[in-house]
Amino acid sequence: xxxxxxxxxxxxxxxxxxxxxxxxxxxxxxxxxxxxxxxxxxxxxxxxxxxxxxxxxxxxxxxxxxxxxxxxxxxxxxxxxxxxxxxxxxxxxxxxxxxxxxxxxxxxxxxxxxx
Amino acid sequence: xxxxxxxxxxxxxxxxxxxxxxxxxxxxxxxxxxxxxxxxxxxxxxxxxxxxxxxxxxxxxxxxxxxxxxxxxxxxxxxxxxxxxxxxxxxxxxxxxxxxxxxxxxxxxxxxx
Numbered sequence: 626x627x628x629x630x631x632x633x634x635x636x637x638x639x640x641x642x643x644x645x646x647x648x649x650x651x652x653x654x655x656x657x658x659x660x661x662x663x664x665x666x667x668x669x670x671x672x673x674x675x676x677x678x679x680x681x682x683x684x685x686x687x688x689x690x691x692x693x694x695x696x697x698x699x700x701x702x703x704x705x706x707x708x709x710x711x712x713x714x715x716x717x718x719x720x721x722x723x724x725x726x727x728x729x730x731x732x733x734x735x736x737x738x739x740x
Numbered sequence: 741x742x743x744x745x746x747x748x749x750x751x752x753x754x755x756x757x758x759x760x761x762x763x764x765x766x767x768x769x770x771x772x773x774x775x776x777x778x779x780x781x782x783x784x785x786x787x788x789x790x791x792x793x794x795x796x797x798x799x800x801x802x803x804x805x806x807x808x809x810x811x812x813x814x815x816x817x818x819x820x821x822x823x824x825x826x827x828x829x830x831x832x833x834x835x836x837x838x839x840x841x842x843x844x845x846x847x848x849x850x851x852x853x
Contacts, residue, residue, distance in 0.1 A: 657786050663841055665833075666776055667790040674818035686812065714839045719784070734840025 628652060629721045631732035638709055639740055644736045645705045648719035653730075654699035655721035660692075663716040663734065672717075676700045699724065709739040743767045744832050746844035755853045759817040763844055764812065768833040770818050772815070774841070777803060778827045787828070791835075812853030820851045 628651040637682035638644050648658055656677050668672040671679040671696050681694035693705040702721075706713055745764045753759045763773075771792035776784035790797040790804045790813065797804050803816045817824055830844040 627844075656788070661783075664836060667843065668789060669776075670786075670787075671783050676781060717838055722781075729778055729829075729846065730785065731829075731843040733842075735837075736840070 626686075629719065629730045629732040630733045631717075631719055633735060634733065635736040635738070637738045637740065640710055641708055643705055644709055644737060645703055646717055646719075648704070648721065648732050648739070650721040650723075650730070653721075653726040655702075656699065656724045657722040658696060659720045659722075660694060660701040660702070660704050661718045661720070663718055669718060672704075674701045680726045706737060709737070711739045713737060714739045721735045741766070742844075743770075744830055744842045744844040746828075746830055746847045748847050750848040750850070751847070752850045752852060753820045755822055756819045759820045759824065759849055759851065761815040761817075761828050761830075762848050763813050763815075764811060765832050767832070767834070767842075768811070768835040769816075770842075771822075772833045772835040773804070773813050774807060774831045774833075775802075776829040776831060777812065778829065778846070781819055784827075787850050799834075806818045809828055818847075820849075822851050825849055 630649045632647045659676045660672045672687045673683045675681045675696040677696045683689045696702040716734045718734045771840040773785040773790040777787045808815045827846045829846045831841045
């Protein structure tokens with residue numbers, strides 16, 4: 626079945642640095658990718674919707690200058706957490722919507738730990 | 741190996757009847773479960789959740805049942821409405837904050853008027 630891969634699966638960084646997380650659709654083209662943030666014991670929070678070749682649409686309350694999203698190709702979207710702080714520590718999960726069918730597939734998540 | 745399984749890719753139900761969507765899991769460390777609903781061209785939205793200390797959680801027309809011994813949960817929608825037609829994803833977590841949510845592959849529900 627279709628696979629969505631996230632890289633890195635776990636990253637530890639110092640406060641103030643920027644971290645890039647990749648989301649790839651491995652065997653299908655994804656016109657739309659979604660980025661979520663996960664908190665313990667809580668549901669996912671949708672951060673932004675990313676469409677290939679256009680600017681991402683951010684949810685209310687999500688700082689677009691802090692969470693930079695780029696969807697440069699039909700198989701790759703990236704989330705860059707700029708000037709990361711400890712409160713940004715979380716799991717970030719992407720999902721990708723298959724171009725022809727709209728079927729949705731989830732990545733396995735990337736854990737960000739900011740020291 | 742899939743840790744969260746939704747064995748029915750699709751389900752059709754008559755309007756007004758009960759919709760039952762099933763989800764099985766294999767990891768005994770999971771203790772928090774969520775259901776998400778997804779309309780075409782939109783991202784999934786949170787629907788309802790249940791902690792392993794409960795066996796039932798109800799919110800309006802939506803009820804989630806958890807059977808820990810069978811590692812099985814189900815989402816009941818009563819009465820089903822055409823607007824409920826969507827893809828429903830089951831997700832599980834160990835609640836520790838150390839592991840990401842694990843999702844099933846989804847079940848497409850069609851409620852027929």
